[in-house]
Amino acid sequence: MKPQSPAPEAREISPGLMVRGVQPPLDLRAFRLIAFDMDSTLINIECIDEIAGAAGRKAEVAAITEAAMRGEISDFKDSLRRRLALLAGVPEQALEQVWRERLRPNPGAAELVQACQRAGLKVLLVSGGFTFFAERVRRQLGLDFARSNQLEIQHGQLTGRVVPQSWGDIVDGAMKRQTVLDTCSLIGCEPAQAIAVGDGANDLTMMDAVGLSVAYHAKPAVRAQAMVSIESGGLDRLLDVLR
Template structure:
């Protein structure tokens, strides 16, 4: 295993400190933003030292390349995009603080996702459907590096999946905008131009996210080690566990514990720099 460190602007002193700490035999530049520390050894102070130096890191098998993967599955809210859509929709009702509190508890794994979704969506009853368009047009932004990441994965021939505990209104637009191969999310019920406070059909929770990953992986004839998954909260744990390489983007504590790599200082496209 080799240690790979990366950042938007790698501090050479921080890099050398990590190399010394881990006893690395050599520092090899992979991209302008990433370096391989050859023959590095695990150290209990690695995470603390990387954080102090503004570095993200991951342990990777020697020779692992991006082209070795065939499928990438990512969460939407607070991973691909900068907001929790339901919180912003609730803001149109003056209920953002109340809904955001439930969202945070669900992302931390403190309450069941299905229960949290039902409670939050019920508070949206009566809101005009046009509020969704307002959120998409004026509040939703891609997280740094998102577009470069998706394009890089596509160039490498990797199929891409957007799967979210959020809503189809947003995933379908992002699918078209970025060129995802698949998109899955919850569908808000609308009657007479207003939200009813209910969700139609299958609920996309953590288990459903993992199931979509497994189904598409099998349809493509891929092995587990050929799948990358990315997320930020407890609802993404089953999905990351089902993938060969799990990426946690600015993660909640629960997800950090199961991820192969935590990206906190780089953009989403830091994933491309891990593999060169």
């Protein structure tokens, strides 16, 4: 089911919906897991950029985020640590403000999640973003699993660091891939029975590990490798490929 290298040419099956190396419709029930990146994929913002806005450093942080998403900064952990350092001293209330005022699920997110769960799939959120938001999104959309980075907060302020967790310190591309593989093992499915949805360079490793890779309003490098690329419309357009 995976495209071979070099990747086949993409073809447009409807406006803004591209496929390569697969022939729709595919059977949704043939899959057991769908894994989503969070920022700019399952939700509408890059949370770290919005937090930085509270420190008057949004442009500086967003520039590093954009370079990392395009793959111009190869070490995601380094890029995240650089951005986090710029958040030191931001009040914890800024996180709540971002959640309340800025963060929304992307169009079609709830519809796609519900369709997958009706078909028997488990739903994983795996993010280089933060547990403050990921756990709320998990509850809001009724997802089965979530893994993300834990911001360190002391005396009501961000320290500019993350807290080590049982699995490690930072969710980067390699950890996204490992999390997907571990979740497959947990639920008893093969990686070929998993779908991965992302938009940035650090999603490519998990997308390469599964049976169906999906780019959502993604960076060019991600669109060029994904088996499905949703370039206009909502996440539920994947249901035009999976029935």
